[in-house]
Amino acid sequence: MPFEGAKMLLENMTIMAKSPTEFNDPYDCDLELLDFSSALKDRTRKSIPDFNSKLSTSENHRKIDLESLTDDKVIEIYKNYAFPNFAKTIGVSCFSEKGDNSLMWSHYTRSHKGVCIGFDLTKLYFSLRDLKKDQLALIQVKYTDTFKSLDYFEDYNASIYHWISTKSDIWSYEEEVRILFQT
Structure with a gap:
């Protein structure tokens, strides 16, 4: 060093x-090196309401609409947002x-x-x-x-x-x- x-x-x-x-x-x-393709909508169905409930009023724009969510969008969320946020820890x-x-x-x-x-x-x-x-x-x-x-x-x-x-x-x-x- x-x-x-x-x-x-x-x-x-x-x-x-x-x-x-x-x-x-x-x-x-x-x-x-990580495959997020099995991050399907059904797999995350239980965690989305929990995620949404933890958002403050000022973060309402971050709420996830389960009905309009596609499997591709779930994979994108894990790869581009959820995992990179985890990696910072x-x-x-x-x-x-x-x-x-x-x-x-x-x-x-x-x-x-x-x-x-x-x-x-x-x-x-x-x-x-x-x-x-x-x-x-x-x-x-x-x-x-x-x-x-x-x-x-x-x-x-x-x-x-x-x-x-x-x-x-x-x-x-x-x-x-x-x-x-x-x-």
């Missing part, structure tokens, strides 16, 4: 967690299993001018887990040259794990491990 970031980490005893929607690789945590801290890769130093330390801080990720994870309980996951990134999407509604946990852990094999030199936080 850049020297300033390392200094702040050590002084404040904090680590940085970034939203997966803000990663530097636009294909990392790509929404195409996730923070990810990224680590490498290697500290001596020249490409990593050039990408993440302002052209070899920063520092590398080593962590025992197992100890770090369990100490953070004591603070966050069930809102934390330790994830080994999987690198691939072919991407498949998982059904978000069939297995929510597996699809989120897949979304967070799948990355193009051109990044395999990073040997990345992530800690996922949910706020």
